[in-house]
Amino acid sequence: MAANTHQLFREQSTGKKKRERTRSALLDSAISVFASKGFEATRIIDITNHAALANGTFYNYYQDKDELLRDVATGLAVEITGRINDEMEGLTHGPTRVVLATARLLQIARQEPEWINVLMEGVFIVPELQSATVQYLRQDLEMGIKQGHFNVTVNLLLVNQILSLIRTALLLDPQAGDNTMAQTCEAILRLLGSTPAKAMKQVSSVFQRHLEN
Amino acid sequence: MAANTHQLFREQSTGKKKRERTRSALLDSAISVFASKGFEATRIIDITNHAALANGTFYNYYQDKDELLRDVATGLAVEITGRINDEMEGLTHGPTRVVLATARLLQIARQEPEWINVLMEGVFIVPELQSATVQYLRQDLEMGIKQGHFNVTVNLLLVNQILSLIRTALLLDPQAGDNTMAQTCEAILRLLGSTPAKAMKQVSSVFQRHLEN
Amino acid sequence: MAANTHQLFREQSTGKKKRERTRSALLDSAISVFASKGFEATRIIDITNHAALANGTFYNYYQDKDELLRDVATGLAVEITGRINDEMEGLTHGPTRVVLATARLLQIARQEPEWINVLMEGVFIVPELQSATVQYLRQDLEMGIKQGHFNVTVNLLLVNQILSLIRTALLLDPQAGDNTMAQTCEAILRLLGSTPAKAMKQVSSVFQRHLEN
Amino acid sequence: MAANTHQLFREQSTGKKKRERTRSALLDSAISVFASKGFEATRIIDITNHAALANGTFYNYYQDKDELLRDVATGLAVEITGRINDEMEGLTHGPTRVVLATARLLQIARQEPEWINVLMEGVFIVPELQSATVQYLRQDLEMGIKQGHFNVTVNLLLVNQILSLIRTALLLDPQAGDNTMAQTCEAILRLLGSTPAKAMKQVSSVFQRHLEN
DNA sequence: AATGAATGAGCGTTCATTCAT
DNA sequence: GATGAATGAACGCTCATTCAT
Numbered sequence: 001m002a003a004n005t006h007q008l009f010r011e012q013s014t015g016k017k018k019r020e021r022t023r024s025a026l027l028d029s030a031i032s033v034f035a036s037k038g039f040e041a042t043r044i045i046d047i048t049n050h051a052a053l054a055n056g057t058f059y060n061y062y063q064d065k066d067e068l069l070r071d072v073a074t075g076l077a078v079e080i081t082g083r084i085n086d087e088m089e090g091l092t093h094g095p096t097r098v099v100l101a102t103a104r105l106l107q108i109a110r111q112e113p114e115w116i117n118v119l120m121e122g123v124f125i126v127p128e129l130q131s132a133t134v135q136y137l138r139q140d141l142e143m144g145i146k147q148g149h150f151n152v153t154v155n156l157l158l159v160n161q162i163l164s165l166i167r168t169a170l171l172l173d174p175q176a177g178d179n180t181m182a183q184t185c186e187a188i189l190r191l192l193g194s195t196p197a198k199a200m201k202q203v204s205s206v207f208q209r210h211l212e213n
Numbered sequence: 214m215a216a217n218t219h220q221l222f223r224e225q226s227t228g229k230k231k232r233e234r235t236r237s238a239l240l241d242s243a244i245s246v247f248a249s250k251g252f253e254a255t256r257i258i259d260i261t262n263h264a265a266l267a268n269g270t271f272y273n274y275y276q277d278k279d280e281l282l283r284d285v286a287t288g289l290a291v292e293i294t295g296r297i298n299d300e301m302e303g304l305t306h307g308p309t310r311v312v313l314a315t316a317r318l319l320q321i322a323r324q325e326p327e328w329i330n331v332l333m334e335g336v337f338i339v340p341e342l343q344s345a346t347v348q349y350l351r352q353d354l355e356m357g358i359k360q361g362h363f364n365v366t367v368n369l370l371l372v373n374q375i376l377s378l379i380r381t382a383l384l385l386d387p388q389a390g391d392n393t394m395a396q397t398c399e400a401i402l403r404l405l406g407s408t409p410a411k412a413m414k415q416v417s418s419v420f421q422r423h424l425e426n
Numbered sequence: 427m428a429a430n431t432h433q434l435f436r437e438q439s440t441g442k443k444k445r446e447r448t449r450s451a452l453l454d455s456a457i458s459v460f461a462s463k464g465f466e467a468t469r470i471i472d473i474t475n476h477a478a479l480a481n482g483t484f485y486n487y488y489q490d491k492d493e494l495l496r497d498v499a500t501g502l503a504v505e506i507t508g509r510i511n512d513e514m515e516g517l518t519h520g521p522t523r524v525v526l527a528t529a530r531l532l533q534i535a536r537q538e539p540e541w542i543n544v545l546m547e548g549v550f551i552v553p554e555l556q557s558a559t560v561q562y563l564r565q566d567l568e569m570g571i572k573q574g575h576f577n578v579t580v581n582l583l584l585v586n587q588i589l590s591l592i593r594t595a596l597l598l599d600p601q602a603g604d605n606t607m608a609q610t611c612e613a614i615l616r617l618l619g620s621t622p623a624k625a626m627k628q629v630s631s632v633f634q635r636h637l638e639n
Numbered sequence: 640m641a642a643n644t645h646q647l648f649r650e651q652s653t654g655k656k657k658r659e660r661t662r663s664a665l666l667d668s669a670i671s672v673f674a675s676k677g678f679e680a681t682r683i684i685d686i687t688n689h690a691a692l693a694n695g696t697f698y699n700y701y702q703d704k705d706e707l708l709r710d711v712a713t714g715l716a717v718e719i720t721g722r723i724n725d726e727m728e729g730l731t732h733g734p735t736r737v738v739l740a741t742a743r744l745l746q747i748a749r750q751e752p753e754w755i756n757v758l759m760e761g762v763f764i765v766p767e768l769q770s771a772t773v774q775y776l777r778q779d780l781e782m783g784i785k786q787g788h789f790n791v792t793v794n795l796l797l798v799n800q801i802l803s804l805i806r807t808a809l810l811l812d813p814q815a816g817d818n819t820m821a822q823t824c825e826a827i828l829r830l831l832g833s834t835p836a837k838a839m840k841q842v843s844s845v846f847q848r849h850l851e852n
Numbered sequence: 853a854a855t856g857a858a859t860g861a862g863c864g865t866t867c868a869t870t871c872a873t
Numbered sequence: 874g875a876t877g878a879a880t881g882a883a884c885g886c887t888c889a890t891t892c893a894t
Contacts, residue, residue, distance in 0.1 A: 018853075040253055043888065054855045059890070151409045157393060160385055161400055164377040172373055183370055191400055193409045196364045231873090231878065257864065267880045272865070444857065444894095466679055469884070480859045485886065577835045583822055586811055590803040598799055609796055613830055622790045622832045657874075682867065693876045698869070 006112060008079060023061050025051040030072045035114035039069060039121045066125055073122025076115050077129050080108055081136065087210070094144020098192070099185045099206045101140065102166060106176035106184065107211070113174050120167065134159050144192065151193030162188055182207070219325055221292060236274050238264040243285045248327035252282060252334045279338055286335025289328050290342050293321055294349065300423070307357020311405070312398045312419045314353065315379060319389040319397065320424070326387045333380060347372050357405065364406030375401055395420070432538060434505060449487050451477040456498045461540035465495060465547045492551055499548025502541050503555050506534055507562065513636070520570020524618070525611045525632045527566065528592060532602035532610065533637070539600050546593065560585050570618065577619030588614055608633070645751060647718060662700050664690040669711045674753035678708060678760045705764055712761025715754050716768050719747055720775065726849075733783020737831070738824045738845045740779065741805060745815035745823065746850070752813050759806065773798050783831065790832030801827055821846070 008031070009024035029051035033042050044065065048055045062068045084104045091097050109116040123129050137159050144150040152158055165187050173180040182203055189199035221244070222237035242264035246255050257278065258268045275281045297317045304310050322329040336343050350372050357363040365371055382389060382397040395416055402412035434457070435450035455477035459468050470491065474481045488494045510530045517523050535542040549556050563585050570576040578584055591613050599606040608629055615625035647670070648663035668689035672681050683704065684694045701707045723743045730736050748755040762768050776798050783789040791797055804826050812819040821842055828838035 022853080044890090045888075055889090056856060056891080057854055060853065064889080155396075157382065157385055157396055160381045161378055161397075164381040165374055168373045168377040169370070172370055180370060183368075184374075187374055187404055190403050190406070193403070195408060196406045235878075256862090268864090269866080269881060270879055273878065277864085448857075470886090471884085481885090482860060482887080483858055486857065490885085581822075583808070583811055583819060586807045587804055587826055590807040591800055594799050594803040595796070598796055606796060609794075610800075613800055616829050616832070617826055619829070619835045621834060661874080683869090684867075694868090695870080695877060696875055699874065703868080 008115075009075060022053070022057070025053065026058065026061055026068065027072050027075060030068050031076070031114050031118050034069070034072070034121060035117040039065070039118075039125075069118075069122050070126045073119055073126050073129055076119050076122070077132065080105070080115065080119070081132075083108065092143070093149075094140055094147050095149050095189060095192075095194075095202050096206050097140040098137075098144065098188060099203055100210055101136075102185050102188060103181055103207065103211060105166060106169060106181045109170055109174065110176045116170055116174070120170065133163065137162060141192070149192075149194075152191075158191075161191060165191070219327075221328075222288060235264075235266070235270070238266065239271065239274055239281065240285050240288060243281050244289070244327050244331050247282070247285070247334060248330040252278070252331075252338075282331075282335050283339045286332055286339050286342055289332045289335070290345065293318070293328065293332070294345075296321065305356070306362075307353055307360050308362050308402060308405075308407075308415050309419055310353040311350075311357065311401060312416055313423055314349075315398050315401060316394055316420065316424060318379060319382060319394045322383055322387065323389045329383055329387075333383070346376065350375060354405070362405075362407075365404075371404075374404060378404070434541075435501060448477075448479070448483070451479065452484065452487055452494065453498050453501060456494050457502070457540050457544050460495070460498070460547060461543040465491070465544075465551075495544075495548050496552045499545055499552050499555055502545045502548070503558065506531070506541065506545070507558075509534065518569070519575075520566055520573050521575045521615060521618075521620075521628050522632055523566045524563075524570065524614060525629055526636055527562075528611050528614060529607055529633065529637060531592065532595060532607045535596055535600065536602045542596055542600075546596070559589065563588060567618070575618075575620075578617075584617075587617060591617070645753075647754075648714060661692070661696070664692065665697065665700055665707065666711050666714060669707050670715070670753050670757050673708070673711070673760060674756040678704070678757075678764075708757075708761050709765045712758055712765050712768055715758050715761070716771065719744070719754065719758070720771075722747065731782070732788075733779055733786050734788050734828060734831075734833075734841050735845050736779045737776075737783065737827060738842055739849055740775075741824050741827060742820055742846065742850060744805060745808060745820045748809055748813065749815045755809055755813075759809065772802065776801060780831070788831075788833075791830075797830075800830060804830070 007024075007028045009027040010021075013020045013024040026047060029047045030042075033046045033050050037046065042065065044058050045055045047068070048058050058068075062071070084101055087104055088097055088100060091100065105116075119129075123133075134156075138154055141150060141152070141154050141158075145152065145154070165184055169176060169180050169184040185203045185206075186196070186199040189202055190196065194202065220237075220241045222240040223234070226233045226237040239260060242260050243255075246259045246263050250259065255278065257271050260281070261268050261271050271281075275284070297314055300317055301310055301313060304313065318329075332342075336346075347369075351367055354363060354365070354367050354371075358365065358367070378397055378400050382393050386393040398416045398419075399409070399412040402415055403409065407415065433450075433454045435453040436447075439446045439450040452473060455473050456468075459472045459476050463472065468491065470484050471481045473494070474484050484494075488497070510527055513530055514523055514526060517526065531542075545555075549559075560582075564580055567576060567578070567580050567584075571578065571580070591610055595602060595606050595610040611629045611632075612622070612625040615628055616622065620628065646663075646667045648666040649660075652659045652663040665686060668686045669681075672685045672689050676685065681704065683697050686707070687694045687697050697707075701710070723740055726743055727736055727739060730739065744755075758768075762772075773795075777793055780789060780791070780793050780797075784791065784793070804823055808815060808819050808823040824842045824845075825835070825838040828841055829835065833841065
């Protein structure tokens, strides 16, 4: 098992029953292997080997790879949205929320590149994830519109445009450098109707207040 | 063979030697099958069956699926960029070129949804295609900047942001309805620095002048 | 599975773990099939069918036919040289050792014709076997030279000449009748410098003392 | 087509009809390809490619690879035995004939290594060749016996022992250096009953008289 | 619960062979 | 006679899945 890997699920299951611990081992291994070989190219035995389990053990927990990915991706989504939400507790300014959420997501990608890789593959297999994300985003957008900061009508295409800008950043620069992060946030604000000047100001202001570390 | 399928390569090869006609049958079949099952899930025998050929025949023409995809995607790219370029002959206004190219691409997707599907998969396998597209786009962007219409610095992320907006339209609405088309063009102009009002005006003006049919 | 087949490896593995027993089934089947169809003409499925296993099972044990042959031939070599050595324990007369080793090998061929067939094919694929045989032979030759019985200089060609005389006997008369056996032993002694008369006397003396049964 | 190849059959067919010339091209190509890849590993298309012919052309001349090998090997045998016989015209001394035939064969192997490779593969497929060789050899052996030079009874095993000594020389040292040649001739004479001293004398005498160049 | 040996369907690939041109 | 495109049987090999231990 890779030594320097963050073991999200293992941590959550220490002290619990054996069944839960084995399941967590499969989930953590799945993250590593999916991230390094891609979902399609991953074979069941890659995951069980990585978890130091027998191949047959897999089928005590999951019917197939898809079901595992669903579990992994959902767990990751819960973890990530939890982290982001904690940070936005109490923020009521639409643009700030949108910029901050975007920036934090890219920061997490920087710290845990495997998570995001897997999450992005999961989104194609687990439609629920997509719609959950859409719900979060919609709220912030409508908040910004009411406050007069965004000049858009919220629809499915708009939400997906925003998500695709984030996805593009992750694909092009998986470590999400500062430039990538700023350019992506500004692009989203422009898309929502900001002028270039206002977008830039907004972004640097949020970065200074919330991300200075 | 599906009856209602446009047979791009078959048309190009009627009257030519048998070898060329068989190759075209493989290419056309590949478009259909890749589009319906996706590249990864497609088996060689799916393609040869669709073309009413024996499985072994495939290997008289290509070493593997990748090589075929490369050939298909390149052929499609040539066809599509040719069509778009023809229409933009002589246009020197940056924003008009960008809007028109986007709109025409989405129109072609409406007429030939299979083409775009396959082309988008091909872009991940054939890097040359990506960079060719990037070249085209860069020129128009720089034209618009010189003319004072765009407020951006051209970099790889920007170009990919624009492409991702087009891709999002195709994924969400493969038939690319008029609303999708307009919203996508406006989004691109906003990304390039337009105000919402200017973007909308620009788009409707281009649509009226060049797409009224 | 052929009923009258000696099952060398099966005998060695009864009582052991399943993995070992399956491996032995493959080895024994390989001997039978290689011997009857030849190595080249043998298909993986011939071996697994003969062993009443699924084709895929083969790959749980060997990467390819070559690896299996290596295992089979090595096992056979160990068995055969073991038997011959047991019989020569304590013999210090060079010509006697050479004649006896030759005769015993041909006798084993008579009892287990499949073993020798496979071993001879294996020698071309597993160089270690060849050189092991060469080592054995060299020692006996040099013993005979020191004792003044052989008039030769030991080199690679000489060793191979002796081996080729044995091989010729096996090819022409796989059951190695008494005449073949005697003529081969005498030929080897002549090659090593004996006169016809001495060679004949030597051979019949060894046969009487060691092979009368 | 390899430039430095001796083209036995091509030479024999220049000026003849096209059918004959194409057949010769196949035969000459077969020698080269069989010699370099081995008979088993050679595919029909290897031969036709080498002959700059279409694959289908092969079947205008032969039913399969075996038939071609039979033709090639027979042609080579005729050529080689012809050359050796020419040289032995009028020689009536048994040992001299045996030594000379052996030496000349090894010399030809030195000049045309491909011929011998192919011939040796052919012997396993074309039994007639083996028996023809046996006939030649028998005559010389019986001549030597009548003359009191050989102390053997001629049988199939004896003849094959002699052939195997020659084969061993060719396998171990395809270029058949002088030492290999001498040691092989002496081995044959020893096998036929000569003492080491007489064998050596006989060989060097023949070499001096007939091979000094 | 965990194991890991066994399975066999299903794929890619080769290549001798046929046959219309 | 020569061509070379097309064929399809036959093989090697992988891997998800089962199940006795």
